[in-house]
Amino acid sequence: MLQQDVQRVLQYADRHANRIHENKGVRLSSDTRACDVLVTGGGLAGLTFALQLVRRRPSLHIVLVDEGHRPAPERTSTIGESFAEVGAHYLRDVLSLHDHLDAHQLPKFGLRFFVGNAFDLADRFEIGPLSPAICEFTDGRFAGLPLRTHQVDRARLENELAVRCRAEGVSVCQGTRVESVALDGAGHRVTMTGEHDGQFAARWVVFAGGAHRPSPRRDRRPLGHRVQAAWLRVSEDLDVGTWSARTDFANRAPPGFRRFSTNHFMGRGYWIWVIALPSGVTSVGVVVDPDVLALTPSNPAELVDWIAARDKRLATELAAVTPVPGDFHVADIEASIATPCFSEDRWAVVGHAAAFVDVLYSPGADLIAIGNTLLVDLIERDLDTQRIVGASALCERVFGGFVEGLVDIYRGQYVHFDRPNHVATKVVWDSALYFGFHTLLFRHGLFGDPGFLAHLRPELRAIQSLQARVQSRMRRGDITPLFPEGTTTIDWGEIDWLIDTYLGAKAQPNAGAVRAQLSKVLATLEHVARHIEGAAG
Numbered sequence: 401m402l403q404q405d406v407q408r409v410l411q412y413a414d415r416h417a418n419r420i421h422e423n424k425g426v427r428l429s430s431d432t433r434a435c436d437v438l439v440t441g442g443g444l445a446g447l448t449f450a451l452q453l454v455r456r457r458p459s460l461h462i463v464l465v466d467e468g469h470r471p472a473p474e475r476t477s478t479i480g481e482s483f484a485e486v487g488a489h490y491l492r493d494v495l496s497l498h499d500h501l502d503a504h505q506l507p508k509f510g511l512r513f514f515v516g517n518a519f520d521l522a523d524r525f526e527i528g529p530l531s532p533a534i535c536e537f538t539d540g541r542f543a544g545l546p547l548r549t550h551q552v553d554r555a556r557l558e559n560e561l562a563v564r565c566r567a568e569g570v571s572v573c574q575g576t577r578v579e580s581v582a583l584d585g586a587g588h589r590v591t592m593t594g595e596h597d598g599q600f601a602a603r604w605v606v607f608a609g610g611a612h613r614p615s616p617r618r619d620r621r622p623l624g625h626r627v628q629a630a631w632l633r634v635s636e637d638l639d640v641g642t643w644s645a646r647t648d649f650a651n652r653a654p655p656g657f658r659r660f661s662t663n664h665f666m667g668r669g670y671w672i673w674v675i676a677l678p679s680g681v682t683s684v685g686v687v688v689d690p691d692v693l694a695l696t697p698s699n700p701a702e703l704v705d706w707i708a709a710r711d712k713r714l715a716t717e718l719a720a721v722t723p724v725p726g727d728f729h730v731a732d733i734e735a736s737i738a739t740p741c742f743s744e745d746r747w748a749v750v751g752h753a754a755a756f757v758d759v760l761y762s763p764g765a766d767l768i769a770i771g772n773t774l775l776v777d778l779i780e781r782d783l784d785t786q787r788i789v790g791a792s793a794l795c796e797r798v799f800g801g802f803v804e805g806l807v808d809i810y811r812g813q814y815v816h817f818d819r820p821n822h823v824a825t826k827v828v829w830d831s832a833l834y835f836g837f838h839t840l841l842f843r844h845g846l847f848g849d850p851g852f853l854a855h856l857r858p859e860l861r862a863i864q865s866l867q868a869r870v871q872s873r874m875r876r877g878d879i880t881p882l883f884p885e886g887t888t889t890i891d892w893g894e895i896d897w898l899i900d901t902y903l904g905a906k907a908q909p910n911a912g913a914v915r916a917q918l919s920k921v922l923a924t925l926e927h928v929a930r931h932i933e934g935a936a937g
Contacts, residue, residue: 435602441608443558443609446466449608454565455495466573467575469575473555474553475555476555478554480764483549487769488548492548502538505552506676509529509658514665515818521649528892553677573592573596576595584745587603589602604747624735625735627759627810628732629731637659637676641658667817668815672684685759687760735811736756737804740796755767773848802838813871821885824882824890831898836904844908846914852915856915866925901924
């Protein structure tokens, strides 16, 4: 199959080199191959972009350059195993991966947060979905919440994406490294080494190889937020729903359902994730604000010791299981964005190469979904009209605004993560804004629609104002909580206005109905914001 891909590239170059570069003054040497779009990077961002573009424009010849080989081994892939509503919709419905996700990955029972360090989880504050009344079932089995989300083995997912890319006609060059890229709006030149030495001439180049791979330039704008992280995977399936023998805890949610949640253990300056994966392992990771406390483990045992000083129950569970060999990682990451991400000279940056913010709330796949979709629309505009100067600037504003809005929900807020009612208020507010705005617009294909966004200016300004007000209060810890003091458990599914906001994102018949729903959400959020601000008038 790989040899056929290469041969097809060569044949394409012979037939179409002149068409791609006509009237652009570009001469192709005899050993230079040509393509419409060349993607550097064979991870999640590059694979999903290539699949989305080839589905929209099957006549394009797309080359994807991957330093690695597929299939990659499961169980020890990168983090980013939890997919939120935007990213999951992108995979399920935009890329039509619902069959793979339902059969080979796990459905997700939302986000779940435990605050406190009591050994028995029944004595900790808990917020998350609990009742099966809001769940959907297939043949009696839990299938997910109404807006389906998933927990995935990344290697398993990316292996499947590579298979589908090839089946759709994308030429995947494995075991190949991009050594240099000479950018020229009249035709870019990409030099590669490895299993596929040589040079490509490309109309578009898309950099999807991560923040440390070759990119058009090293310009990245810091966004004022930094985290340290350490993570590992253990060979056993950790079910947090079994970490209490008390019937009141067991009766809050059906047996086994908490295992399907992305579970968060919150403390001052840090949070810890526990995520069950479909390959039979459990992912465990710690994220800290280094301005509050340090995280410097050099091996799994030191990480467990760090956890034990703050959460004896989780450390006890980890001491009884086996770390996956060789699967321990640390990272010191600063939130940043590439400048620019979308160039009028027909190149772009997507995935981690474009932006990184944080991993709380699992925004990584959302950034990929939004960036890729904006770029596919931009390339289609280029192919149809040749005029993309204004369109590339719009993509830059939309994507940049999304990234900066995300960072605002993290910056300076880890210090309050040990306060139960503060965490609950933050989670509910952040979730409502995400469902009522980002999820609503993306699910209806309107996130980067210039006409719709032009009509939406009043709502956009109102959202920005509300978010700035509330997040400023969150940073100061100066809020009136949404829930009474003494509350110990909050069932996310029983907050009526939040469920209305959530379900309102699922299906609207047209753009007018979407705008009406957004106006309804704004009225609700304004009311909630006034309550949160009540502490200081």
